[in-house]
Amino acid sequence: MKINVITFPGSNCDYDAFHIGKTRGHQVQFVWHKDTQLQNPDMVILPGGFSYGDYLRCGAIAKFSPIIAEVIKFAQKGGLVMGICNGFQILTEIGLLPGALMMNESLKFICQHQYITSVNQDSVYTKGLTPGRPLDIPIAHKEGNYFINNDGLKLLQDNDLIAFKYCNEKGEISKESNPNGAIDNIAGILNEKKNVLGMMPHPERAAEGKVLSQDGEEIFASIEKFFV
């Protein structure tokens, strides 16, 4: 697989995404936010971090980076675009995904291991996952409280566009297992064509033996199956 990782000023998970891609045997390239061309990718990753210092709103200023126009074109042609954390925030700001990421209900930056479960088996990203099975994937954000209006939420639910929800260690989705106040416990969503995924948790931080959880590997393995 050919992966392009976009680096914005303030991205800080770009090397993590790069590293995991390489470790799993893919051809990975960084693409600078000022570039005007992608490097012929199969998948684009918008990594976590604090693009442009997250001034004004998270992801709001990244919207005007030259490379974004190319990412939008790529997504519109059906290319895979995965936004993690700040990448998810950017995807909502540029309109590839609906809704917005608001400040956590606790007003605190939350950095912890978090269980999520897939609730969808109908996308490249989730096909190989078992709904209800908890995956331990770390979160690290202050603005991860997903919000969408009632009509938008219904659209996500009716079209099976919710990819991941926060849950407990048993896979139970409840208010208690919601770390940030996200509506309907949403941790990740898909666009209508299901080629764009945005998620707050960091699968790239849980995908090798050196770290505490390897559950992120399942998400990458699911994507890889699509390219075999």
Add this chain to the structure above:
Amino acid sequence: MIKAKVFVNLKPSVLDPQGKQVMNSLHSIGYDNIEEVRVSKFIEIKLKSDDLEKAEIEIHEICEKILANPNTETYSWNLEHIPGE
């Protein structure tokens, strides 16, 4: 020159944990009369030109494009002439 004062407010349907926290703090120091607090953004912009009509269009455009997120926020602004520097 023109000074634009832009207000970006959370839509009423959007929860405002920051506002809620401020309200809790006010209650805790005895301001029982406070019913609700919403925290908004106030942005001041200075424009080089003196053309109010153009400024209206420009500020509206800026609000749409970047200052507000239409999913969660509404915006309003007012303009005033200020002496040039």
